[in-house]
Amino acid sequence: MNYRHFSLVAVTLFLGVNAGAQSASKETMANLNAAHLGEANAQHRYVVFARTADAEGYAQVAKLFRAASAAEATHAFTHLGAILDLGGKVENSALDTVAPGTTLANLKQVVVGESYERDTMYPNYLKLAKAENAPEAVRSFGFAMAVEKQHARLFTEAYAQLGKNPPATYFVCPSCGNTTVGAPARGKCPICQNPTTRYVNVP
Template sequence: MDLKGSKTEQNLWAAFTGESKVRMKYTFFASQADKEGYKQMAAIFQETADNEKEHAKRFYKFLIGGSIHPTEENLLEAAEGELDEHSNLYPEYERIAREEGFHEIADVFREIAEVEEEHEKRYRKLLANIKNKTVFKKPNPVQWRCRNCGYVHEGTEAPEVCPACDHPQSYYEVLCENY
């Protein structure tokens, strides 16, 4: 049976969108409760937000035919989505907001479009790292940091296994000191 074009497909998209929106809203609520000193309520909002994420994921998997795609495909899809946002959607939203006299909102659309452009660049660079097999191997020595324990290794390749905590290579990233 084909889901495409069915009322059930429409309902799945509506449910996915609704769960995604409420997840973000609950995340905002958790942050506010935390700021106000209500730690238990913040934790409950966050737990519920995490539950809503899982509901959205279940609906999304039906929509895409079963499972989340491989990272390489996801990076390309994400880059294309960011491209659309910064080159089409947000410029149009900015134009409309300006025409309607909402200049502050228009400015925010413009500024966020710039962020989305940076997101696109980042996703494309990460995709290139996978294609070029340079995620865990670089042409020149760099410092690799284990994201689990903080161990730092210098070399052209991240260790297969962290000698400090025994976590696999997937936990390594190039060390970028920004302090």
């Protein structure tokens, strides 16, 4: 499997997990919708930021943006799966227009966004979904929160090292978006427990 097949795999996995009827409050459904739209926008925004990074000569940072974009795609799909599984529907799928700044400015903005998702947005969403016993939402928010933590760290490092970013390869779990520097260790994904042999190298 290569990077171009990533979305197809994510769709397949989404269909595979979309079984069983659960329920959630209007608030959790609104949270899932906000998260779905946010992740779809992040997926798109990071592709645009990768182009800017390549144009400015920051090939390594471009690679990180593409890996994170692939991870955000998995989050959009798992959120979509939870929305449908919980009997809801997608309220808004219109993507924002992206006006990229310099790579330095883009990285600064992304660190703020990922940190907010890690520290505020997903912890709040997760807490409510747990209280409501909505397992598909708990699973989906949990995956995203764990991965945004990694993204916040990776983008913070990339920002601090801009211009002298060390060469790295990135791998992404197609089920949960887990993003590793270098090939993952053989075994189970620490976040979703699927085999790490499924991870995809994002060039």
